[in-house]
Amino acid sequence: xxxxxxxxxxxxxxxxxxxxxxxxxxxxxxxxxxxxxxxxxxxxxxxxxxxxxxxxxxxxxxxxxxxxxxxxxxxxxxxxxxxxxxxxxxxxxxxxxxxxxxxxxxxxxxxxxxxxxxxxxxxxxxxxxxxxxxxxxxxxxxxxxxxxxxxxxxxxxxxxxxxxxxxxxxxxxxxxxxxxxxxxxxxxxxxxxxxxxxxxxxxxxxxxxxxxxxxxxxxxxxxxxxxxxxxxxxxxxxxxxxxxxxxxxxxxxxxxxxxxxxxxxxxxxxxxxxxxxxxxxxxxxxxxxxxxxxxxxxxxxxxxxxxxxxxxxxxxxxxxxxxxxxxxxxxxxxxxxxxxxxxxxxxxxxxxxxxxxxxxxxxxxxxxxxxxxxxxxxxxxxxxxxxxxxxxxxxxxxxxxxxxxxxxxxxxxxxxxxxxxxxxxxxx
Amino acid sequence: xxxxxxxxxxxxxxxxxxxxxxxxxxxxxxxxxxxxxxxxxxxxxxxxxxxxxxxxxxxxxxxxxxxxxxxxxxxxxxxxxxxxxxxxxxxxxxxxxxxxxxxxxxxxxxxxxxxxxxxxxxxxxxxxxxxxxxxxxxxxxxxxxxxxxxxxxxxxxxxxxxxxxxxxxxxxxxxxxxxxxxxxxxxxxxxxxxxxxxxxxxxxxxxxxxxxxxxxxxxxxxxxxxxxxxxxxxxxxxxxxxxxxxxxxxxxxxxxxxxxxxxxxxxxxxxxxxxxxxxxxxxxxxxxxxxxxxxxxxxxxxxxxxxxxxxxxxxxxxxxxxxxxxxxxxxxxxxxxxxxxxxxxxxxxxxxxxxxxxxxxxxxxxxxxxxxxxxxxxxxxxxxxxxxxxxxxxxxxxxxxxxxxxxxxxxxxxxxxxxxxxxxxxxx
Numbered sequence: 001x002x003x004x005x006x007x008x009x010x011x012x013x014x015x016x017x018x019x020x021x022x023x024x025x026x027x028x029x030x031x032x033x034x035x036x037x038x039x040x041x042x043x044x045x046x047x048x049x050x051x052x053x054x055x056x057x058x059x060x061x062x063x064x065x066x067x068x069x070x071x072x073x074x075x076x077x078x079x080x081x082x083x084x085x086x087x088x089x090x091x092x093x094x095x096x097x098x099x100x101x102x103x104x105x106x107x108x109x110x111x112x113x114x115x116x117x118x119x120x121x122x123x124x125x126x127x128x129x130x131x132x133x134x135x136x137x138x139x140x141x142x143x144x145x146x147x148x149x150x151x152x153x154x155x156x157x158x159x160x161x162x163x164x165x166x167x168x169x170x171x172x173x174x175x176x177x178x179x180x181x182x183x184x185x186x187x188x189x190x191x192x193x194x195x196x197x198x199x200x201x202x203x204x205x206x207x208x209x210x211x212x213x214x215x216x217x218x219x220x221x222x223x224x225x226x227x228x229x230x231x232x233x234x235x236x237x238x239x240x241x242x243x244x245x246x247x248x249x250x251x252x253x254x255x256x257x258x259x260x261x262x263x264x265x266x267x268x269x270x271x272x273x274x275x276x277x278x279x280x281x282x283x284x285x286x287x288x289x290x291x292x293x294x295x296x297x298x299x300x301x302x303x304x305x306x307x308x309x310x311x312x313x314x315x316x317x318x319x320x321x322x323x324x325x326x327x328x329x330x331x332x333x334x335x336x337x338x339x340x341x342x343x344x345x346x347x348x349x350x351x352x353x354x355x356x357x358x359x360x361x362x363x364x365x366x367x368x369x370x371x372x373x374x375x376x377x378x379x380x381x382x383x384x385x386x387x388x389x390x391x392x393x394x395x396x397x398x399x400x401x402x403x404x405x406x407x408x409x410x411x412x413x414x415x416x417x418x419x420x421x422x423x424x425x426x427x428x
Numbered sequence: 429x430x431x432x433x434x435x436x437x438x439x440x441x442x443x444x445x446x447x448x449x450x451x452x453x454x455x456x457x458x459x460x461x462x463x464x465x466x467x468x469x470x471x472x473x474x475x476x477x478x479x480x481x482x483x484x485x486x487x488x489x490x491x492x493x494x495x496x497x498x499x500x501x502x503x504x505x506x507x508x509x510x511x512x513x514x515x516x517x518x519x520x521x522x523x524x525x526x527x528x529x530x531x532x533x534x535x536x537x538x539x540x541x542x543x544x545x546x547x548x549x550x551x552x553x554x555x556x557x558x559x560x561x562x563x564x565x566x567x568x569x570x571x572x573x574x575x576x577x578x579x580x581x582x583x584x585x586x587x588x589x590x591x592x593x594x595x596x597x598x599x600x601x602x603x604x605x606x607x608x609x610x611x612x613x614x615x616x617x618x619x620x621x622x623x624x625x626x627x628x629x630x631x632x633x634x635x636x637x638x639x640x641x642x643x644x645x646x647x648x649x650x651x652x653x654x655x656x657x658x659x660x661x662x663x664x665x666x667x668x669x670x671x672x673x674x675x676x677x678x679x680x681x682x683x684x685x686x687x688x689x690x691x692x693x694x695x696x697x698x699x700x701x702x703x704x705x706x707x708x709x710x711x712x713x714x715x716x717x718x719x720x721x722x723x724x725x726x727x728x729x730x731x732x733x734x735x736x737x738x739x740x741x742x743x744x745x746x747x748x749x750x751x752x753x754x755x756x757x758x759x760x761x762x763x764x765x766x767x768x769x770x771x772x773x774x775x776x777x778x779x780x781x782x783x784x785x786x787x788x789x790x791x792x793x794x795x796x797x798x799x800x801x802x803x804x805x806x807x808x809x810x811x812x813x814x815x816x817x818x819x820x821x822x823x824x825x826x827x828x829x830x831x832x833x834x835x836x837x838x839x840x841x842x843x844x845x846x847x848x849x850x851x852x853x854x855x856x
Contacts, residue, residue, distance in 0.1 A: 021576055021718055032643050032762050033575060129573055135719035137565070137573030145557055145565030147461060148449055148739035215460050273725060276704045290449055290736035291563035291726060297701060298722035308718035311576035325753045334460050 127313025
């Protein structure tokens with residue numbers, strides 16, 4: 001059986017996991033999958049780590065170019081992440097007639113088109129299952145098992161950091177700052193958590209999923225994004241009283257010939273299958289015209305899960321190489337669906353504001369909703385402090401543009417101290 | 429683009445769904461997947477239905493042999509189900525150099541070996557995603573995306589009929605008979621519900637999943653199976669009080685070089701992701717050494733979901749045919765792991781019995797557990813009727829063989845009127 005040679009670019013957490021799996025299961029893969037995998041060359045910022053990991057001086061090279069130029073390398077595995085060098089690594093490798101496996105969501109969500117063009121042009125395979133949902137199989141199911149469906153909806157809890165924080169805030173009443181600090185201490189959040197808590201990480205992932213689900217290119221820049229930093233324990237209490245939980249949802253809907261895609265804190269019914277996806281777990285909820293509702297659940301991060309997906313892609317390509325029958329399923333973006341501006345979104349909204357506690361506060365605020373065609377399904381008034389009251393409005397289905405106008409007008413009122421939060425409600 | 433010709437054997441509920449999907453999305457599949465699918469020939473018991481479905485006299489044939497003998501047919505789709513003719517249809521088709529797609533769990537769970545041998549021998553592809561979990565992608569993820577893992581556990585809620593009944597019994601206190609009647613009225617249960625309620629359907633499915641997950645052939649005859657007919661509303665109340673729900677679980681564990689596989693009612697913690705899988709929905713919970721815990725959720729039955737999986741398999745094969753590069757991934761049973769007899773099972777047990785309400789009843793019954801090395805973690809006594817009391821024992825981890833001896837000895841006691849139920853507890 002021909003040995004399939006792998007060149008590893010980047011050997012941090014995930015890379016280390018890939019090395020472990022291949023070393024641990026090489027014999028199993030030979031027997032069970034009929035492929036022989038060998039990590040022939042590796043490059044990483046910290047060479048010392050590579051030596052410690054048992055790589056020889058011959059295997060350790062100083063640049064990714066050396067790997068791409070090595071005629072014996074079959075598959076280049078890009079695990080340095082980020083959006084700068086990684087694009088070059090991937091594109092250069094494909095143009096150098098190497099198959100590529102990557103876990104890089106940033107590249108796939110922003111440079112997908114050029115990457116796929118390079119793969120197509122050179123007849124190379126590109127695996128990126130690990131770019132979304134860690135070890136959860138979701139890219140492959142969308143491209144294969146579910147391909148007979150017209151997918152109408154993709155809902156994702158695709159960021160473990162924020163889901164962990166929201167779970168702690170919801171179940172134990174933690175403040176945002178406390179939850180963030182704890183997540184950082186536990187290693188679930190980076191020192192700079194911006195990409196997670198502000199939603200950019202989730203935006204990249206839903207861009208990738210929407211592109212596949214709807215066969216139409218969506219990039220991270222197309223995704224209106226809100227983070228979780230405005231959510232307070234009070235919001236969780238009100239949500240729970242109304243039968244909802246709050247999740248940072250990455251949402252993609254196919255709506256009459258257009259794509260509605262966004263990332264923001266969302267209230268979903270406690271009875272929804274996604275409501276019980278807690279802690280660092282991820283889940284992707286996919287609805288198709290034939291299959292109905294499906295959900296894919298698992299660990300969205302960590303060395304093991306991500307490496308599981310990376311090695312899964314490697315084995316798939318290695319099987320084809322070994323069979324001498326490379327089957328390239330490249331870009332599936334065959335349509336060009338327009339994006340629906342979020343201003344045209346129609347859904348229910350939860351709005352929390354603080355007002356001066358005096359006669360007329362309720363009527364004045366309510367009037368503004370009415371004047372903007374926003375009808376109210378539920379309202380709660382609570383005394384916050386001596387002089388202040390907290391108003392909770394839950395709307396019937398309303399237009400985002402009208403809500404924004406109403407909020408702007410409300411913020412102009414003397415009696416309105418603060419618009420505390422706005423959270424969209426997803427009933428699907 | 430070359431048209432891929434399909435011969436449909438059996439055109440009932442699922443077959444009708446397949447016809448609908450291909451007619452509805454043929455153009456989409458050409459554009460998005462690069463394959464052109466045509467149902468060229470079809471055979472079914474009731475020809476009238478086929479005419480009504482718009483098939484011409486040329487397309488409708490009287491026997492499956494005519495389809496297999498047609499040199500223009502690329503893929504034979506077997507949807508007659510059952511274990512008699514279906515085996516011949518599948519094997520004859522493969523031997524006739526046709527690729528095969530089937531939804532037939534009975535054949536795959538009992539004749540998997542010979543079917544795969546025929547496929548291998550003739551270099552044909554065999555798709556059977558629809559045989560387990562309806563439209564839920566689970567066969568493909570196990571054979572591809574998760575293949576880098578050593579799978580340790582597979583837990584399945586794979587029978588929608590019983591899951592619907594258990595949900596109604598649990599949430600609304602229905603008796604077994606009432607729940608069954610309702611399921612039949614709603615069309616969730618057959619007139620003869622035996623295969624569902626006695627667990628045979630789930631046994632076939634876990635045999636298929638275990639074979640793939642552990643790379644070792646498991647047949648339906650290898651699966652110790654218990655149905656749900658002994659469960660009473662009382663069992664649900666006790667379970668709930670102790671923090672459990674009751675599900676009919678199809679279980680497969682890899683335990684020190686052996687396979688532990690079985691189907692029976694099982695108590696699982698309310699906090700387990702599977703606990704919220706209710707109604708006719710299915711879910712398969714898979715644990716791997718790298719990926720950790722994953723779950724695949726969706727509709728386990730019905731025309732749409734099953735047809736979604738069948739057409740997914742068809743498109744996959746059609747892609748390969750169209751590329752002129754047929755990639756056969758046949759039998760993956762490369763190991764021969766022994767099966768662990770259920771007598772050697774070690775787990776916690778819930779036992780409900782009715783005893784004569786007189787002094788000593790408790791000590792006598794407790795003594796027998798003690799004498800058989802079964803230690804009790806929890807015990808509840810309740811007055812049932814005038815003269816009778818209901819005893820609930822929950823054991824610590826105990827050996828199935830010891831439990832069976834204890835129950836046999838208990839049944840010999842005069843004071844024991846009835847051993848009402850035994851339910852195994854899965855903490856994983």
